[in-house]
């Protein structure tokens with residue numbers, strides 16, 4: 001099913017999950033691969049509206065991304081493969097898009113990917129698709145039947161030079177064919193709703209799903225914050241300071257924060273919540289068990305093709 005239709009037909013907030021392919025390829029570790037398939041089986045029981053599968057920048061484990069996306073689709077769940085264009089010549093991009101289109105995917109998340117710190121390919125290749133808009137243009141022109149999603153940044157993208165640049169870019173993406181947005185993770189709902197007010201005031205009409213990440217282990221928090229560039233709220237900063245060596249207590253506190261965050265998003269009428277699962281189903285299950293919109297999650301599987 002097209003994700004734009006899921007949003008337009010949903011009676012409440014759309015709930016989706018993000019997973020990533022294992023770092024080691026299937027032929028390097030079948031164990032990692034099989035373990036992810038089990039996680040997907042568990043996530044599928046929670047009846048998400050769709051599951052998105054990340055794509056490594058510059059093609060890291062791209063085969064894995066496609067295979068995992070297919071596994072999701074074959075379980076009867078709407079599958080959203082991500083695709084990052086940076087570092088590819090246009091012919092390779094067209095060939096990959098053709099492959100996923102021919103495999104029956106209806107949706108694609110069109111991303112640029114992070115700029116390489118030290119490009120290994122010829123400079124010109126890295127410059128072919130400098131922005132996601134370059135990719136969106138190609139998809140809209142050559143694969144008009146895809147339902148295209150784009151990334152959005154409530155706290156601004158690290159490369160943006162002025163406040164509001166990302167909202168202008170959302171408007172351009174929408175004009176070029178993007179039908180929905182998924183946001184970077186964030187922890188501060190007030191900032192998100194201020195951002196949404198600006199998004200709507202600037203004429204962007206597509207649904208926007210709020211990116212929420214349950215922080216499962218204190219070990220990864222610094223890296224997550226560094227990569228995403230988002231701010232950690234005082235409450236989670238304190239939890240990190242006090243329980244850096246106490247994984248159980250930290251997890252309890254951060255999941256409690258996450259439940260309150262998701263409940264608040266639902267109460268304030270968010271279009272959707274996109275949970276960054278970190279390939280762990282238990283935390284997602286615990287959170288969804290405690291949020292107040294169970295009724296909105298009961299999307300019949302028959303609606304999801």
Ligand code: FAD
Pocket residue numbers: 053054055056057082083084110111112113114115130131132133151152157158159160161165166169182183184185211
């Ligand atoms: P862009 O939209 O190109 O934005 C990058 C910067 O350029 C921004 O500052 C923007 O304001 C500016 N910009 C955009 N278009 C233009 C334009 N036409 N002219 C001038 N400036 C412009 N990374 C992965 O490697 N794999 C993934 O699977 C993945 N999934 C993600 C999913 C989500 C929901 C999000 C939010 C991010 C994801 N990322 C992923 C990270 C993403 O690749 C990086 O944030 C990347 O640096 C930017 O990608 P983008 O598509 O937002 O790029």
